[in-house]
Amino acid sequence: MINWGFLGAGSIARTSLAPAVHRHEAAALYAVAAHSPDRAAALGPEIISQNYARVVEDPRVDVVYICLHNSAHLEWTLRALEAGKHVLCEKPLGLTAEETHEMTQAAARYGRLLVEAVWNRWHPRTRAIERFLDTGLIGEVREVIAEFHGAVPAEDNYRWNTALGGGALLDIGCYAVSAALGAYSWQPPRSIHAVLSTNRPGQADARADTVLTFHDGAARISAAFARQERQRLEIRGTEGWIRASEAAFTAGVRPVDLRVNSSGVTENHTYPAIDPYQLMVAEISSAAAGNPAHLVPLEQSLAVAVTLEAIRQSATAQALPPEQRRSTSDASPYTSKGS
Template identity: 30%
Template structure:
């Protein structure tokens, strides 16, 4: 396959530390440019990563005919406007989650994608990790019976006022940052869309962001997603999938460490002390590399991209309902 030529907007930490290095290792991917509103920052970042071109503005990179696809890891409030700008310039766009701040804002991308003829997608890298694929295959095969509950816990501690995750006016907060993963987990394992949600949200008195949120998400039938996410608790993450005959646990579901193997546990529940747990070891891989390869193959039409932009809009509808419920104290329809 002819490599897809990529450009990266911004020197965001997630890009510099995780995604950009992973993309540089990907097959069918050529990262040729990096843009920042500060040319010196762009040049320093490009030099650090070995990327040949640096641009002093996003528009300058979008105007470069060599760039075919753009990775957008900017702060949340810039996801839609910068993605729209890139689509208008004729670029494919892989944009970090959450795709927008509201579903109404995200809907702009559907029309822009149709008008541009390019591909735009939300970057949920976990969907490409073999541990998620393995766990969903077990569910589909009936390994734990009828699945009725998914439980997610995801937390970290960050009280830095200069961090974008703590800036309420630009889309900071726990539900936007990590609650979106919990929603994806429920949709992934149930293979369905939720009907209604209820949430309890605690906001930081200084930042105004949701620092602790708990939620119940009702899916059709007797199926429920429950989750807790926090930006100010001990670092922790787990996904549990409960069925009528067993459970599946993903040990490090979201920040899977690329150099190390990952583990998925299948438990019949026959022994509460753990002797009935079967450990499935997943060889080391980089989910960001796999994501970049999949998106590039979709651009070259060598494989379909299974998550249309409408999928991202739906995730935002659920997030909208969760924030609405946090304010109303009631169940809210999706």
């Protein structure tokens, strides 16, 4: 049995991760630490605490799930890895490429799993898209359109707080950026042009519009907190296209479709309702037990982090007077091709 310990008892932990752990026959929700004991108790653990360190240092905890605001990810990921725990950390892993790189180095140093909780990557439709791209079903990719306009957070939500790692780019833009990089085989973009906009001064970005240019194509990305929610992913290649227009990045407990055109023939693929969080928990529990498992490679999480940071840098440069601008490229030493 793999014992899980949670740091944080927010909405994702309550509605998604805790139920997924409870449903898995080889996992147990052993401990939860949260500022509110009542919220921790609502998740149904054996041990309740207000002390994060108690969970991290408990020898009976095998996997630590970090569900804290983004600015706390680095500290508690490093502390959990140093304590010998495997770690599942909410996205984004770090606020910067440097933070994410530091986490990946720590995972290697302590010989423990570190996995970013980008739960949609375990959904059968997402994995099918990856297979179609790997087999060259639509030829060479030339264009990607990735849009994720999600719900507007409440006024007091940390997503509006830059210091806590808020903003549309980090919160939902990471999904679209990941899809674009994956379509181009995880090669770094050659150039980036981005604009970030806010609803009011001092708030984190409410919208991010980006064009990533690759050697043989481009990706147009839009992420926003918007009243009219929509998700779209379209990948166009020399021999066809792939389209996911319904819950493109958040497919979950309802059936979803995927339209694929190859050499002039269009097929519609339907995927039944499934819980990707449960799939993620099952795979990580398997890996923690030393068994084969499907995990999102850290190299890919790092590539996303590098690109997100480059997008922010590009947006900052665009806001400067023309004489102070400089181009944004793939110069970061941390970018590497994922498996």
